[in-house]
Amino acid sequence: MPRGANLPVIAAFNETVLLDAIRRSGSGLSRVELVGATGLSAQTVTNVSRRLLTQGLIREAGSRPVDGPGKPRTILQLEPTGSYAVGVHLDPTVITCVLLDLESAVVEHTRRHAPVSGDAAETVLLAADAVGEILERSGVERGRVRGIGVAAPGPIDAGTGVVVSPPLIPGWSGLRLRDELAAATGLPALVAKDVTAAAVAEHWRDPAGASGDFAFVYYGTGVGVGLVLANQVYTGASHNAGDVGHSIVDPGGALCSCGRRGCYGESVRPRQLVQQGIRDGVLSRPEGAGDDLDVETVDELFTALTAAADDGGFAAGRILDHSIANTSLYLTNLSALLDIDRVVFGGPYWGRVEARYLERLPLQLAEDDMGIMTHPLTIASSAVGDDVAAIGAACLVLDRAFSPRSNLT
Ligand SMILES: [Zn+2]
Known part of the structure; x- marks a missing residue:
């Protein structure tokens, strides 16, 4: 590997490592704690956290006293408004749509009846309309939305984002869900099986x-x-x-x-x-x-x-x-x-x-x-409630963007 050729890739990777550690900590971590949690050097943690602060993805949130002598340590937390993800759950009866902030909190939510006909094109249009509605209501800039995660009945082809042949909704067979929803909304999309998405959300909210x-x-x-x-x-x-x-x-x-x-x-x-x-x-x-x-x-x-x-x-x-x-x-x-x-x-x-x-x-x-x-x-x-699959699909978008080892889609 030529020296330096992958520096931007490594820098981006280190950003996800730091963000992931802060996301998982719940209440935030100091720079010293981040060194311990990530294995990165103190200098790298300082540099990467400065970049994340500039990008508005984290914030300094007070300080925590240390045991013994020494200055209190500044705590770094996620900046919830730094980035967002949309989650859509396509169920044969209902389309659920949520907007999550960077802390995976639900900012907006809407639901509508799925078309009784089970028509694929109509379903995509309704889903796109629901996405537009929650973005408008939230006032969140589109540039801060990382993408749309769609939870759909299986079987799916995760590589191409196609719904293969759901036994209960034959009208959706072969639906190019990822590409069609991306085209209809102008946002990148990923597709996950509904039960996988639900497990993701439940796991995030585990007591x-x-x-x-x-x-x-x-x-x-x-x-x-x-x-x-x-x-x-x-x-x-x-x-x-x-x-x-x-x-x-x-x-x-x-x-x-x-x-x-x-x-x-x-x-x-x-x-x-x-x-x-x-x-x-x-x-x-x-x-x-x-x-x-x-x-x-x-x-x-x-x-x-x-x-x-x-x-x-x-x-x-x-x-x-x-x-x-x-x-x-x-x-x-x-x-x-x-x-x-x-x-x-x-x-x-x-x-x-x-x-x-x-x-x-x-x-x-x-x-x-x-x-x-x-x-x-x-x-x-469920500790998450009725929107569990939609919330999990949005979590997958955040995971893909900000987790260094997401293997889900
Ligand atoms: Zn059977």
Whole structure:
């Protein structure tokens, strides 16, 4: 390597090393602490932090006394307004859009219904419109926005940003999501699988002391699992890890699109539970609705089903409890395979079953355990909330820009 040829690359790399250390510290670090945290020399830390201060990416935020004699040390923190990232989550029913500042705090948020038709071009236009709205409302200069992270249902081609063939939204097959959204907004974009993005956000907001080995179960139109193993978000060989839909948990169960019976995804997804509710007479089919219920009808009927169960309805409760039993079987297998000790649930349909799952799933897990599991499995709700996948997609943009070893996209 010719001497000096890569100096700008090394300088930029050192900036990301410093920013990453400051981001992860939470409350900021002094220059001396940064030397210890990064392994860079004191002179390099001084030079790089000066550049970051000039760029407005960090700020000096008070000082901390030292043990023993010596001057108090100035603390360097992120300047939240120094840079921003947009996160978009494309779900078959809803498009969520968030704007994150450099500290990964949500500055703006908007939602709109996804087109009922499932039309790809219309979906991209709506997403671009949502991005425009939050940027305008926030007043943030476009030059400070690093890009857009899009969380989309898999399978995806992370290299080209194409949605390959999502089973629940055939209209999006082959959608060149990254390039089309970039063209429609004028901002660079990246595409990640929705469950991966959700796991990223959950991991960022993990409470102190939480274990670094957990699964995130995303309960949306379908069900998917994001994995954090040894404190890293696990994406798999092609960035498509987490497709749990066709693992069989109930061989005598409902027929799945893959031709087999009792696939986990099919047995718990809201559409299936609602159709069971209609068959059992708990729900009535809306007038004029055919066998193939549209997404908004499924959403309304799912609310009715869960409300009936909450009111003590036996038949409605039995349908949900069957989904809890299938989830328990699936999680018993997953936990035995990966030795995770925590499962976090989230997604747009989770809130409606949350209370019942949190009460009954641990009991069912204890019953299914049969001495297989070496430790209990903790069940929790997302600490991030309904926007988890959109927030995670925006975190990926910040990670790519400011983390020295991002391997996610
Ligand atoms: Zn299947």
